[in-house]
Amino acid sequence: MRVMAQLAMVMNLDKCIGCHTCSVTCKQAWTNRAGTEYVWFNNVETRPGQGYPRTYEDQDKWKGGWELNRRGRLQLKAGGRLKKLLTIFANPLMPSIGDYYEPWTYDYDRLFSAPVTEDTPVARPRSLITGEPTKIKWSANWDDDLAGAPELAPADPVLRKVSDQVKLEFERTFMFYLPRICEHCLNPSCVASCPSGAMYKRSEDGIVLVDQDRCRGWRMCVTGCPYKKVYFNHRTGKAEKCTFCYPRVEVGIPTVCSETCVGRLRYIGLILYDADRVAEAASVRDEKALYEAQKSVMLDPHDPQVIAAARAAGIPEDWLEAARRSPIHKLIFDFGVALPLHPEYRTMPMVWYIPPLSPVVDVLRETGHDGERAGNLFGAIETLRIPIGYLAELFTAGDPEPVRAALRRLAAMRSFMRGINLGGERDESIPAAVGLKPEEIEEMYRLLAIAPYAERYVIPNAHAEEGARLEELATGCSLDYEGGPGMGGPFGEASGLPAPVAVENFHALKERQATDDLDRASELRGRVNLLNWDGKGAPDGLFPKRKDKS
Amino acid sequence: MNALDVTLWVVAPYVALTIFVLGHVWRYRYDKFGWTTRSSQMYESRLLRIGSPLFHFGILVVALGHVGGLVIPKSWTEAVGVSEHAYHLTAVVFGTVAGICTVGGLAILVYRRRTVGPVFTATTRNDKLMYALLALTIVLGLAATVVANIVGGGYDYRTTISPWFRSVFYLQPDGEPMAGAPILFKLHALSALVLFSVWPFTRLVHMLTAPVGYLTRPYIVYRSRDDQAGSRPPRRGWEPAGRP
Ligand code: SF4
Ligand code: SF4
Numbered sequence: 123m124r125v126m127a128q129l130a131m132v133m134n135l136d137k138c139i140g141c142h143t144c145s146v147t148c149k150q151a152w153t154n155r156a157g158t159e160y161v162w163f164n165n166v167e168t169r170p171g172q173g174y175p176r177t178y179e180d181q182d183k184w185k186g187g188w189e190l191n192r193r194g195r196l197q198l199k200a201g202g203r204l205k206k207l208l209t210i211f212a213n214p215l216m217p218s219i220g221d222y223y224e225p226w227t228y229d230y231d232r233l234f235s236a237p238v239t240e241d242t243p244v245a246r247p248r249s250l251i252t253g254e255p256t257k258i259k260w261s262a263n264w265d266d267d268l269a270g271a272p273e274l275a276p277a278d279p280v281l282r283k284v285s286d287q288v289k290l291e292f293e294r295t296f297m298f299y300l301p302r303i304c305e306h307c308l309n310p311s312c313v314a315s316c317p318s319g320a321m322y323k324r325s326e327d328g329i330v331l332v333d334q335d336r337c338r339g340w341r342m343c344v345t346g347c348p349y350k351k352v353y354f355n356h357r358t359g360k361a362e363k364c365t366f367c368y369p370r371v372e373v374g375i376p377t378v379c380s381e382t383c384v385g386r387l388r389y390i391g392l393i394l395y396d397a398d399r400v401a402e403a404a405s406v407r408d409e410k411a412l413y414e415a416q417k418s419v420m421l422d423p424h425d426p427q428v429i430a431a432a433r434a435a436g437i438p439e440d441w442l443e444a445a446r447r448s449p450i451h452k453l454i455f456d457f458g459v460a461l462p463l464h465p466e467y468r469t470m471p472m473v474w475y476i477p478p479l480s481p482v483v484d485v486l487r488e489t490g491h492d493g494e495r496a497g498n499l500f501g502a503i504e505t506l507r508i509p510i511g512y513l514a515e516l517f518t519a520g521d522p523e524p525v526r527a528a529l530r531r532l533a534a535m536r537s538f539m540r541g542i543n544l545g546g547e548r549d550e551s552i553p554a555a556v557g558l559k560p561e562e563i564e565e566m567y568r569l570l571a572i573a574p575y576a577e578r579y580v581i582p583n584a585h586a587e588e589g590a591r592l593e594e595l596a597t598g599c600s601l602d603y604e605g606g607p608g609m610g611g612p613f614g615e616a617s618g619l620p621a622p623v624a625v626e627n628f629h630a631l632k633e634r635q636a637t638d639d640l641d642r643a644s645e646l647r648g649r650v651n652l653l654n655w656d657g658k659g660a661p662d663g664l665f666p667k668r669k670d671k672s
Numbered sequence: 673m674n675a676l677d678v679t680l681w682v683v684a685p686y687v688a689l690t691i692f693v694l695g696h697v698w699r700y701r702y703d704k705f706g707w708t709t710r711s712s713q714m715y716e717s718r719l720l721r722i723g724s725p726l727f728h729f730g731i732l733v734v735a736l737g738h739v740g741g742l743v744i745p746k747s748w749t750e751a752v753g754v755s756e757h758a759y760h761l762t763a764v765v766f767g768t769v770a771g772i773c774t775v776g777g778l779a780i781l782v783y784r785r786r787t788v789g790p791v792f793t794a795t796t797r798n799d800k801l802m803y804a805l806l807a808l809t810i811v812l813g814l815a816a817t818v819v820a821n822i823v824g825g826g827y828d829y830r831t832t833i834s835p836w837f838r839s840v841f842y843l844q845p846d847g848e849p850m851a852g853a854p855i856l857f858k859l860h861a862l863s864a865l866v867l868f869s870v871w872p873f874t875r876l877v878h879m880l881t882a883p884v885g886y887l888t889r890p891y892i893v894y895r896s897r898d899d900q901a902g903s904r905p906p907r908r909g910w911e912p913a914g915r916p
Pocket of ligand 1: 304306307310311314330346348349351352
């Protein structure tokens with residue numbers, strides 16, 4: 123047994139209101155630079171929908187992730203090492219900017235500079251790729267809230283797997299939001315695809331990063347990731363991806379997307395797993411067994427044997443303590459409501475989801491039933507084929523049973539707690555029906571509904587003995603910004619030494635502090651420093667500085 | 673040998689070689705972040721998928737051919753029984769085919785750079801200079817081969833250019849044989865020298881980090897945080913305690 127620790131996330135989809143706050147704050151913190159205009163480390167998709175980039179889940183087309191070869195061994199779906207090297211000069215499986223979207227800005231200056239005329243001047247869109255006037259045809263969430271769904275949703279690869287009659291039933295459709303970040307997989311195919319070995323999984327906390335100094339722009343990681351969560355910075359020619367906000371989690375504060383989530387639906391905690399068994403579990407033959415296989419790799423942090431092995435592996439005590447308090451472990455094992463996204467890609471993703479009960483409740487309500495009654499809910503979970511089938515294709519490779527089990531528990535929590543809140547009556551038959559004790563349901567309710575900050579985020583600090591130099595650790599995403607210390611070296615943009623994160627923050631802060639009037643506000647490049655905002659008060663730079671106290 | 677010949681065939685090679693080596697060392701130390709192919713495949717891939725493999729595979733064969741022709745002495749190939757005629761035939765056939773692939777690929781790539789809007793916008797001045805030198809060298813090389821071998825009935829560069837090439841690396845430079853070579857070969861060699869001296873400062877550096885190690889390394893890379901204590905090595909006097 124080789125115990126390793128992994129920072130993991132669970133998102134409770136029932137609470138997502140699709141506000142995109144997480145995407146925007148993430149972008150503001152990490153990808154508001156030239157070359158990353160189209161890059162959304164966090165994006166929120168409306169399901170059913172095509173996702174971002176378009177139809178990324180269609181692995182017959184994109185060939186991301188792993189598959190089993192004839193001998194039952196894991197191999198990259200896009201081809202082995204030799205094939206990778208032979209196609210390195212033009213990667214046949216790389217999405218083009220059109221599969222994402224052509225980023226644009228508006229000709230805002232026209233609004234001010236246009237001569238006086240009868241007509242109101244219009245700011246026309248301009249492509250950020252060519253600089254030419256453009257027509258906006260697509261974006262990262264073009265099919266938000268099922269916009270254009272009758273035409274667009276049928277191309278959803280998940281929907282196509284579920285059923286042919288879905289198109290016919292579209293009027294009675296269901297909808298939910300799926301926020302996505304990099305899964306920080308236990309068996310990351312992006313890392314395996316990188317020819318230069320620039321991508322790596324941090325052995326302390328499992329965060330998957332791109333070493334910007336070693337990336338040579340071979341683009342194979344973009345193909346390798348089935349979730350399409352490695353992006354190619356088209357200006358610097360380097361791959362970039364979600365960093366799990368490592369500068370933040372190292373000091374124990376949650377990622378920006380979690381911190382700013384309006385629905386408070388994200389949970390962060392540690393999982394201990396047996397690294398020696400990952401490959402074996404990822405190669406079980408039956409795709410539907412992958413969910414259980416992945417669970418079997420994760421270890422019980424209360425088990426004395428596991429604790430001993432973890433100590434032997436050098437995992438510090440406070441981390442073990444955090445693993446025992448981990449909300450992730452509770453949601454996956456104790457409550458059994460969290461499921462992995464697309465386990466069939468065999469990458470062992472570590473951002474899990476609590477499937478949404480709302481499509482079921484909605485159908486019940488629309489048909490005039492009480493959507494909170496345990497009996498109704500249980501019945502609907504059994505009979506509603508389409509929402510369940512769809513969720514199963516997302517979370518369990520098509521096996522409806524784990525989805526049903528999770529939804530039944532959510533339904534049980536809903537009606538049990540309603541009983542208590544309305545009449546004070548504890549109908550203990552409801553928890554029993556889903557195999558939980560009433561106290562467990564109440565604990566789950568506390569975690570899911572009340573969700574106190576300290577229980578949602580149980581993040582141990584990085585080792586204190588590593589001290590201040592952690593903040594200088596710039597192995598991940600480079601934070602160069604235009605005109606910043608790392609941009610504009612002698613070989614064109616972004617050459618020269620990258621700016622360490624702390625230095626960059628320091629520059630941004632200093633710049634803001636040195637600006638004393640609003641006339642120069644435009645020179646701030648609109649940067650609000652979310653990366654080192656701790657969730658209290660207003661983030662630095664969100665509001666202009668007061669001129670003077672009087 | 674006059675002074676010009678000495679400058680061109682004795683001094684210049686060392687200057688180019690020094691810039692090439694030191695340039696790479698310097699670039700690697702100073703600009704790891706800029707060390708990339710800066711692929712433009714995101715913008716356009718239809719032309720790239722024809723042009724780029726054509727060019728790259730072509731140039732790889734050409735490079736191999738140069739190793740065969742310049743590095744391996746004629747006496748060696750003859751010792752293993754390859755006659756001048758057989759060598760010549762293989763070299764001309766392979767060389768011409770690979771050369772044409774390279775030039776064709778390059779033509780497609782240059783056309784693409786010029787006509788596809790986003791690719792053109794992403795082209796720096798540095799790139800343009802590099803493209804010009806690269807194209808010049810390749811075209812001169814192909815022209816020299818074609819003119820000498822096919823039109824002119826054969827030129828045995830292995831008795832003139834190759835000894836000169838090797839003499840540079842023996843540190844006993846002998847410009848004499850080169851001074852007598854046909855003009856096209858001379859121009860080809862000169863433009864190559866210029867190309868090598870700008871090489872470390874262009875995106876051609878990606879060649880030096882061709883990822884052959886990928887074939888043998890384990891798929892999943894784990895790295896510890898303390899592998900690298902910061903984005904740069906600690907300055908003198910600031911090394912963390914407890915390290916020898
Ligand atoms: S989800 Fe993240 S860790 Fe997993 S393969 Fe994609 S980029 Fe790599
Ligand atoms: S901020 Fe939270 S609620 Fe809003 S879209 Fe993101 S995950 Fe959903």
